[in-house]
Amino acid sequence: MSPTTVLGSWSFVFYSSVSFWIALIVVILLARLLPSNPRARSWLLLVCSSVLLLAIPQFSLGDLFLVWGMATVSFGVSHILSWPKGVWSEGLRPWLAAFGVLAVLGFLAVFKYGFIQDFLWAPREHASSTNYLSLLGVSYFSFKAIQVIVDSFKGSVARFDALTYFNFITFFPAFISGPISRYNQFAEQLSADKRGTIRVDLKLGAERIVHGLFKKFVLVQLFFPYAIVSQATPLAQQSTWQILLGLYAYALYLYFDFSGYSDMAIGAARLIGIELPENFNWPFLQKNIREFWGSWHMSLTSWLVDYVYWPIVRKLRNLQYFRVRPVLLSIVGMNATFVAVGAWHGEALNFILWGVYHGIGISAVNVYQRQKRRIRNKRVQRYFASRMSQVVGIISTFHFFIFGLALFALNMEKLRILFSRLAG
């Protein structure tokens, strides 16, 4: 059933249509004025999130049922895992947690990768990206579900209930592309009495929305036409400088688009009374690629550190070989995490190469930082502490990211053309 059947002709794109903003104002008024009781507010938000998601043109009632279905399974698993010790056999808990995580990953993989859809159903003729099934926001709510399953297994989830969980999964301001909030913080805010914070929430929320609108509707419009992905001239006919400028413009477009979206999501949530985590912190002013990743798509980076990097490192630390080689252990963990990030961006080889590229970059920074501390030469130490060294670091980091973007934005054929152009 299409959203138009449910909502008449009412449909809109989040953060881009006037009707979305009108709907948001209605939700804010209802959430702020009607219920002073947190439970009623939670019900109201759940209903509003569901209705607003159905208004997205690419999101149908069937999609909403799929999201609820996945949320029901992950809630069931997390709920059993959060039972007190002794109720459920201790030996079975890891198996149940593994089942929950694999079920969510399987769900995510089906909607993300065309080759899995080809494997499950007959390969489509003339398959293209438009032939494959997709589900809006699937990565983001899947990551949230995995987070709750793992935290329930560890026993670190407080106040676990279905209403809060379904709100956490379907919370509309962050549904499309995050930021990926943490369950405990979200639950705490959903249940808090927000009457005393209205003034500051409205002020900060509105400011963030203005910043986001400025990035999306002004800066993105300025940079997008020059980005390497939107130029009509074939790569083979472009000069090296044109290609380089295209990559600069693409980096700025990507940053303003995604951070603009994040500003609007954070601002909209704040107006409702929910604080979402930050997603960006001046990434292009960071001095090395490790710091860069600590300030770009931060909610995903911290999720990856907690739910991919540390589990890998903890597992490998049990091996004697890695226990005595902590630097190598960190490098292996980092590279495995970035390969996973690359695979998450897409199934094509260029995304995996992009992951490997950043994994190697961060590993090199880790090794360099350790070696740097051992240098005793005062002149070199003075340089490391100087402003010049910081500027060099910022420029190098930006360019390291820019060249990585070529791997991210272009397919293998275009990459081959690009490298042959740059080489000669």
Add this chain to the structure above:
Amino acid sequence: MRKLLKPVLDHWKTISLTFEIFWILVFTLEAAATSSPPEVSQFVYTYF
């Protein structure tokens, strides 16, 4: 110089918000006025 910049720094938030709102309005009105307004690209991370 610092004295000269003080009023700007004191009201930095108001100045930057006014600047941003002004340009949002300019771009929105321009898009509304042109017969073929520039298409706003979809958010990059929508389908990730």
